[in-house]
Amino acid sequence: MVAGALARLGTVTVASPLELVRTKLQARHLASRELGAGVRAAVAQGGWRSLWLCWGPTALRDVPFSALCWFNHELVKGWLSGRRPKDQTSVGVSSVAGGISGMVVATPTLPFDVVKTQGQVTRGAVEAVRTMPPHAASPWLLLRGTRAEPGTRGLFTGFLLRTLQAAPSCATATVISTNEFDRIF
Numbered sequence: 001m002v003a004g005a006l007a008r009l010g011t012v013t014v015a016s017p018l019e020l021v022r023t024k025l026q027a028r029h030l031a032s033r034e035l036g037a038g039v040r041a042a043v044a045q046g047g048w049r050s051l052w053l054c055w056g057p058t059a060l061r062d063v064p065f066s067a068l069c070w071f072n073h074e075l076v077k078g079w080l081s082g083r084r085p086k087d088q089t090s091v092g093v094s095s096v097a098g099g100i101s102g103m104v105v106a107t108p109t110l111p112f113d114v115v116k117t118q119g120q121v122t123r124g125a126v127e128a129v130r131t132m133p134p135h136a137a138s139p140w141l142l143l144r145g146t147r148a149e150p151g152t153r154g155l156f157t158g159f160l161l162r163t164l165q166a167a168p169s170c171a172t173a174t175v176i177s178t179n180e181f182d183r184i185f
Contacts, residue, residue, distance in 0.1 A: 001070060001071045004067045008063045009063050016052045023120045053119065053120055057112045057113075057139045069170055076100050080096060098172070098173065099168065107159070110155070110158070110159060114154070118142075
């Protein structure tokens with residue numbers, strides 16, 4: 001769990017600007033050339049730090065997801081494997097274990113995904129990639145605000161799609177990352 005959490009924390013920090021740019025591109029239907037100009041303008045206005053908009057909700061989504069996904073993967077893989085030695089676990093068992101784990105862990109982390117996306121998308125055009133000011137709400141206050149407006153159901157918007165996306169993603173990642181891919185060939 002600790003290794004998964006630490007690895008994901010580093011990944012979130014490095015990939016956060018890319019996630020922000022991708023979300024903006026999709027939400028505003030921008031071409032890549034338009035987005036580049038927007039990023040340059042935002043950096044000029046808000047500094048490089050502005051590229052990590054909604055880093056908190058992203059970290060609160062991804063770090064627990066990764067930690068729990070790997071933990072659950074090992075548990076489910078053990079249950080599915082029975083008494084077989086760990087090194088004799090089939091690729092299929094590992095894949096199913098990863099898929100189940102991803103589906104289970106997608107649910108408690110979904111509210112942070114909703115808050116992250118809303119925070120990145122609802123900023124004005126000038127604030128396309130600006131950071132929140134130091135006095136801005138914490139991820140917990142953003143969660144409360146999202147819950148207050150559309151209700152608790154709003155925190156789980158996209159539940160089915162996120163769950164369906166997490167299953168194959170985690171199934172593939174766990175197989176490849178645990179070096180079980182070599183057994184296929």
